[in-house]
Amino acid sequence: MSSAINFTAVAVKLAQSTLDKNCFEQLLTVLETVIASDASALLELQGEQLKPLAIKGLMPDSLGRRFKLSEHPRLEAICNTQQPLQFAHDCPLPDPYDGLLLAKTGDIPVHACLGLPLFYQQQLLGVITFDSLNANAFNAISAQTLSTLQTLCSAHFKTALQLAHYKLHAQHSSALVQELNREALTRDGGEIIGQSSAIQALKNDIKLVAASNFSVLILGETGVGKELVARNIHLHSKRSEQPLIHLNCASLAENLAESEFFGHAKGAFTGADHARQGKFQLAHGGTLFLDEIGELPLVLQSKLLRVLQSGEIQTVGEDEVKYVDVRVIAATNRNLKKEVAEGRFRADLYHRLSVYPLTVAPLRQRENDVVLLAGFFVEQTARKLAIKQLKLSVDAQLLLTQYQWPGNVRELEHVISRAALKAKQSQWQQAIITIKPEHCELNLSPSNTTQLSLPASTTNTTTGSSTNIAEQNLSLKQATDTFTHHLISQQLEQHNYNWASAARTLKVDRANLVRLAKRLGISVKKSL
Known part of the structure; x- marks a missing residue:
């Protein structure tokens, strides 16, 4: 039998199949040309159990099974020997594949069983099993043939396992790099x-x-x-x-x-x-x-x-x-x-x-984004400082909106970080830490100057009272606008040009007040 086998050709086929993505299935395909069987399986040793990597002639669910050596004496016997092991057709040990062969329907027991343990430097890597319904299927195969096949298959299996490991490691490394890259980006x-x-x-x-x-x-x-x-x-x-x-x-x-x-x-x-x-x-x-x-x-x-x-x-x-x-x-x-x-x-x-x-x-041109960004940095800072609840007071929010932010978003982030630290120190005993204006260290006066810009046509009238307005020859709309202009200007001056404070006094929404003032030609210019 051994003289009829071209082991060189077998070795070449095994070497060619090593780089195949289905290299484990290819191993069984090559062996089919040498050992005729109704079913074969390649199993990897993982601790105290064998995991199928490739099967031929067995029910598909066999790939999902895990064979504990202590529960399958035939597989355990193969693992405990150094040489190929053939079981007698009347061996009383139960076969792990009984009822799993595709060759016949029904629970027909396996009659012939052959096992090749695969070693690398005395370390057991796995086993290859062959099963047949023909009780004498493997009798004609010589021990020398099986020994040579065992050597070739062991070397191939070791290489295939290493390549699979390197591929998995490369995929893991690539996925890890992508994940770290995405984490850094986000x-x-x-x-x-x-x-x-x-x-x-x-x-x-x-x-x-x-x-x-x-x-x-x-x-x-x-x-x-x-x-x-x-x-x-x-x-x-x-x-x-x-x-x-x-x-x-x-x-x-x-x-x-x-x-x-x-x-x-x-x-x-x-x-x-x-x-x-x-x-x-x-x-x-x-x-x-x-x-x-x-x-x-x-x-x-x-x-x-x-x-x-x-x-x-x-x-x-x-x-x-x-x-x-x-x-x-x-x-x-x-x-x-x-x-x-x-x-x-x-x-x-x-x-x-x-x-x-x-x-x-720049941040000074981004309308109301200051408050949104402040909220974002407050939440971030709370996590960094292990503060359960951190918030900005209304006055602090108003202060932030009035500042010109020459250092833009980066300066806002640093101001919030410092302010949170100071607030935590002064309110350590409180459940909710509140950032107040004094924690922000943003003094708008005198370093920040605020001026009220008025249209030239109303400069003289806005300094007068309602009586002065009544004495002028104005239409009802002109008089109403002039009085409104005077009232808004007066409240802005009294509240240090703070729109929100002026709006509360006038009992109107801040945004509506700003829009009305803009229509009347009133604007607040701030400079550092």
Whole structure:
């Protein structure tokens, strides 16, 4: 029997099947050409039980079974031997596959059973079993043939298990990287908070440009949240499952900037003890966010332009040109048009970066977003400081809306954090901690000045009383508007130009009062 088997051909087939996604099934298929049977199974040893990895000729539910060795003496006997084991057709030990064969209907017992234990360096990996309804099916197979097959199958099974492990590990690592990447992108919620018209327009622009691969230039003052905008563009793009790599151009040392961008080879310069990938290689397939792009040295601007034009990069210390697929999002608080005009920034790079420019409005231009953002930061700070309930008093909210916020959202976050800490210290015994104006340290006077802007046509009339108004030759509507103008102006002055306080005194809704004042030409201008 053994002379009729071409073991070289069997070994080649097994080797070819190793990389097959169904390599375990392929192992049984190859063995079918050597050992004829009604059913076969490949089982992996997991602790004190055997788990089927592939089956042929058995009921489909067999794959879901787990065979405890202590409950299946035949399988236990195979595991306890070093050599192939064939059971006599009249062996009294119960067969684990009785009634599970597809060859016949009904609960027909298995008549012949053969087992090959699979070892690697004396460690049992699993077993292969063959079953037949023919009691003499395996009698003609020599011990030498079975021993050779056992050796070949053991080596194949070890390799297949290792490849499956590496594949699973790679999938796990990839999933972990994606999860960590997504967690980083969505930290602090990842949401752009605000309902102002400026923010709504920004959100619409983000969704529009995110679907493309255009380079984006994010403009805005310090602290407005340019990085958050970049994260949202990436999250809504087709590259969202790929990395978003951040690089602050302002922190780059000029002599190491090229290495940061494009990586370096071992020995490329003093201190380069090992090869290192640059940010472009790390961002391959994803997005590279270049913060403070206005600080980038001119010498590096030309090399960045080359990447944007052709996707080509050259690692420091290597001659080979590599290609990367990276979307670039840049941000700056500088006026790049002015920088270009004064020769500090390349015009061609500016136009490459600003395919789709986005401007993030400063906080002072975002209407009532201050209160929404304050609530967001209050909730965040409460978690950080382990405060069960933290809130802003009405007066504190009013104070926040009156301030000009030169440091924008970042300054608001820091003010809330400090204020919460001070409130916690002064109210540690209370169940609800309340942030009050004195905790915020935002003194609007005298450092902040507030002026009432009145239309010229009413300047003389608003200082008078209702009697003065009656003496003027005015229509009923003109007189009503003039009196209303005078009353609102008076209440604003009395309440230190606080709209909410004035509205409470006049017993009207704050928003309605602001709209009415705007129609009458009254506006409050605040400056720091």
